[in-house]
Amino acid sequence: MTLPSHARTIVIGGGIIGCSVAYHLARQGRKDIVVLERSKLTSGTTWHAAGLVRRLRSSATLTKLINYSIDLYGELEHETGQATGWIQTGSLTLATNPDRLTNIKRQVSLGRAFGLEAEVVDAKRAKELWPLIETDDVIGAVWSPADGRVNPSDVALALSKGARARGVQIFEDTAVTGLQKTAGRVSGVEVGDHVIAADEVVIACGLWSREVAAMAGAHMPLYACEHFYILTKPLAEVQALGKGAHLPTLNDQDAFLYARDDVEGLLVGCFEPHARGLSLDRLPKDFSFDLLDEDWDHFMPMMENALRRIPALDRAEVRMLLNGPESFTLDSQFILGESPEVPGLFLMGGMNSTGIALAGGAGRAMAEWIIAGAPTMELNEADIRRFSPEMNVLAALEARIPEVLGRHYDNPFPGRAMDSARGQRRSPIHVGLVAAGAQFEARGGWERAVHFGGEAAHQPLNFGAPPWRDQVAAEVEACRSGAALLDQSAFGKIMVQGPDACAFLNRLCAAQMDLPEGRIAYSQILNARGGIESDLTVQRHGPEAYLLITGAGEVVRDLKHMREIRGDFRAEFTDVTSGYAILGLAGARARSVLQATTNTPVPDLKRFQFAPVEIDLARGWAGRLSFTGEEGYELYIPADMAMAAYEALLDAGASHAGLYASSSLRIESGFRAFGHELTPGTTPHEVGLDAFCAMGTGFVGEDALQDHIPARRIVSMLFDDPEAIPIHDEPVYFAGQVVGQVTSAAWSYRLGRSVALAMISGPPGFFSEKSSTADGTWGVEVEIACTRYTARAALKPAKEAFQ
Incomplete structure (x- = not known):
């Protein structure tokens, strides 16, 4: 069989993952598919895998993917005549x-x-x-x-046989030596002197995936x-x-x-x-x-x-x-999706010893993504866009990945953190936080202060009342009645400039971007289905200048969306995350403390306004908003002046608070967070943010929201028993039936019990006032570690509904 000169889709790798992607592309009607394998099918990791298939995983997504795999493995033998070795042993x-x-x-x-x-x-x-x-x-x-369990090699051969029967060409002993790009998009695969032009390329090379992706300038952080x-x-x-x-x-x-x-x-x-x-x-x-x-x-x-x-x-x-x-990733979740750097290049690997169980479902998810041009299901935890290029550093991978394997069976305690590859990205005020006794967790490569009091307030980890509860209580109180300083410098910052900046952002963002200078808009970026791809605030700094403040893990996603929709808009955008610190200042004394640092009057700002501010020797600007739900500001300071501002605020009476305090207050206030309540599979209507959608402005996803009546909603919950300690994903019951899951949970220092946010499904009218009790709440149960706990649920924030 002679190598073709062109293929619609080229899959590099003939293990169980590559065979699954090719099979599912062909099964869904894609023609002109080529698989290139450097050796023989099933070589690499597939042939020596143990073949264990366990249905239950840590999330709905992973569980759905594996359940599909099991169903598929049982069907393949009937379809292809090739046994897969599936045995239901329990x-x-x-x-x-x-x-x-x-x-x-x-x-x-x-x-x-x-x-x-x-x-x-x-x-x-x-x-x-x-x-x-x-x-x-x-x-x-x-x-x-x-x-x-299954026989991994037999599954891969069954998938390849099914793919061949649908017209897929498979070439063994065919090593890829290079990838070609045209205008930044992948356009071909080199096999020695031969070039196969391609519309899209899938990398599923197991151990070698990172190196093959690098041939096109793409980042795929995994290590063996x-x-x-x-x-x-x-x-x-x-x-x-x-x-x-x-x-x-x-x-x-x-x-x-x-x-x-x-x-x-x-x-x-x-x-x-x-x-x-x-x-x-x-x-x-x-x-x-x-x-x-x-x-x-x-x-x-x-x-x-x-x-x-x-x-x-x-x-x-x-x-x-x-x-x-075997290959593993920095966070022990596999990699799937289109490269943020190289359009048309799709990446799948770093399976973390779950490749056999996931291959069927993940292969289908990848095929659907390729054909639809976007994910067709919730894939956040596996999405390649969770990794920034900064995380694809060989020294970090060499240090972290052995720890990932070594802690594969760790209990997932709240507060658990990896010890290796630490300190990769540090806030401009990191040294000050260390001196103040901050306890850090590494999130997205950033060192984030979760609470103060150091290691003594952090150990031992457990599933019950955490050792930091008293420490965080003091930090929460400071966020309410004092002036608490919260380091938010890891937030992404993207500058958008140009004559069409406003029109471009009105296409990108759901909220109205044609706002006065000095104003801040809260918005989401949606996909074509109306799902939430990002959650951000947008500041208008001039007629043609905006600054987007987004989540620490959302910058790569946002930049990819911006590149995809820019088209003929005369707008440029730049990641300026490292150029600025963001210091949250929350609490009743926030204004007086800020005023004590400067000889110029602190601007009298209304909510969602910003203005220039001087903080002792530093200058920047202050925004009137706070993710804690309490009074306060966000202070945006050039990175080189951040320590000067930080020290001045402490001298004026500010105290420290960490992420655990802000999370508790966020959940009490009913504020939604990306990756928890907000995901690509949830719409603004479902999470109660439809009021922020400027219908008629032509934003991406607007058509999907027309006449949208949600069948599920985010609710706040207050537990009756102080011993109930939810974490996330616990099932919620109403009238004996599972109706949803917890999305975020924390201890409420205001109410003395756990509070949570949960996504709840209900029949028509379930969320109406008539279906609730006299105080506007519902009685529900939440199952935590096989024990049911009663709770009340409400559409209002917990601090309003349960006082």
């Missing part, structure tokens, strides 16, 4: 301490929001389900009967790690199960282990705490169906854990210690 997850038990119970509750049932069982039942294990330290377990598991020869205890019988998949996360039966023996793998990264220059160029060297010294601590849990291993003869590389 899975058993053990807990040996109360925190682990709480975590797996939380997963059970989350599953009920998606219609997945799992059972919490005791140690005796766990032993019945997995007779080979020692259970003397097991305090509980979760049995998930719908889980199973060594991943170990042992295979034993047949064991009498496994053979005793009987022919065709299988054990469930075993997850012993406290011991960093997973296990299953394999050819009458056992497969036991690990996510060891002290994982090892793998630079690709250690691999030969023809690395294919190869493995890394066995390293028993490195694996031995995990082997000791395995012998403790499965005593029969002591009598087993080890067939091999498999050491195969």
Whole structure:
């Protein structure tokens, strides 16, 4: 078969991911598809993957993708004649301490929001389900009967067979040597001296994806790690199960282990705490169906854990210690989507050991994105646009990725943070915050102060009342009655200038942008379906000059949207995030403290106005708004003057507050946040922000909002029991039925109990006054770790509805 000179779509990579993308593109009617594989199909990571498929994940998106995968893997054999090895064995997850038990119970509750049932069982039942294990330290377990496993290579071959049957051309032993661009858009693939012109290119090269993406100048921050598991020869205890019988998949996360039966023996793998990264220059160029060297010294601590849990291993003869590389990402979520830097180049990889389970659903999601030109479902957590180019730094990847693998089984406690690759992006006042005892978390590469009081106020982490509650109480009080200083410098800042700046922004943003100079508009950027792509404020600085203030993780998304719609608009835009600090100053004393720093009068600003201000030796401008919902300002200071302004404000009586305090106040005030209440799948009407949409201005998504009547809404909730500690995603029940999920939660220092925001679905009229109680609230239940807690829900903010 001869390489073509043109293809509509080229998929680079013939593992399970590349085969799935090609299959789903063809299944949806796309013609002229080519797959290029440097070696043979299934080489790389696919062939040595363990093949575990667990339905329940940490989010609705991941769970939906995996459930689709399972359905597909069961159908492929009938369609193609190629077996996939799908076996529904169920899975058993053990807990040996109360925190682990709480975590797996939380997963059970989350599953009920998606219609997945799992059972919490005791140690005796766990032993019945997995007779080979020692259970003397097991305090509980979760049995998930719908889980199973597949043969990864067989799944990939079935997908490739289905793709070929629909006209996809697959070329093995065909290494890509370069990518071509025309006018900034990907336009072709080089295979030695041969060039295949293409309308779009998909990179699904596993370990090599970052390097292939770099051929086109695209960023794909992933990195490889060594991943170990042992295979034993047949064991009498496994053979005793009987022919065709299988054990469930075993997850012993406290011991960093997973296990299953394999050819009458056992497969036991690990996510060891002290994982090892793998630079690709250690691999030969023809690395294919190869493995890394066995390293028993490195694996031995995990082997000791395995012998403790499965005593029969002591009598087993080890067939091999498999050491195969896998790729991981900075935040342990996979990468999917169109490159923000190179239009037409689609990226998928960094599967974090979930590639086999996700391949079917993620392949379909990628195919739909390619065909539709935009995501067709909620994909925020996997979207490549969550990573800025600054995060694709090799030193950061080499430091962070082994920790990501090593903490794969960590309990997801509130306040948990990675230790490696820290300090990459720091606020201009970072040194001052350190001296004040700030406790930081790394978010999007930025060091963000979450509270003060240091490590002593942060540990130990748990799922109950956090150790920082008293510290944050003082910070919240300062935000109300004092003058609390909040570092918001990580917010994105984009300058828009030009004769058509106003018209351009009226196309981009849902709110009216033709506002007077010195005014601030609150707005969203929508997609064509009316979903919210970004949440921002826009300042008008002149007839042809605006400044957009957006979320720290939304800059890449916003710039991509701006490039896509600019067209003939005479407008330029520039990311100026690093040029300015933003200091929030919240509380009843904010104005007096600000005035004490300057000899010039503080402007008498109305809400959503801004004006120049001098702060001791610094100058900038002040905006009359606060994300806390309390009185206050946002102060915008050039980065080189930020420390001078910061020191002057402290000298004038300001105190510190962190993100935990502002989050508590935000949720009390009912303010929505992107990635929580606001997502590409939610509309302004659903989240109560339709009043900010200037209908008739022609903004993207306006047509989708015409006559839009939402069937779901964001509500505020106040829990009745002070012991209820929601985090996020807990299912909400009304009249015994799941009607929604928590989107954000925090402790309310005003009300002395937990408050939350939740997205609730209801039948017509559900949100009317007639359906509520006399005080305008509804009685609901929220399930947290398999326990139901009562709460009241209201459309108004908690601080108004529940006083």
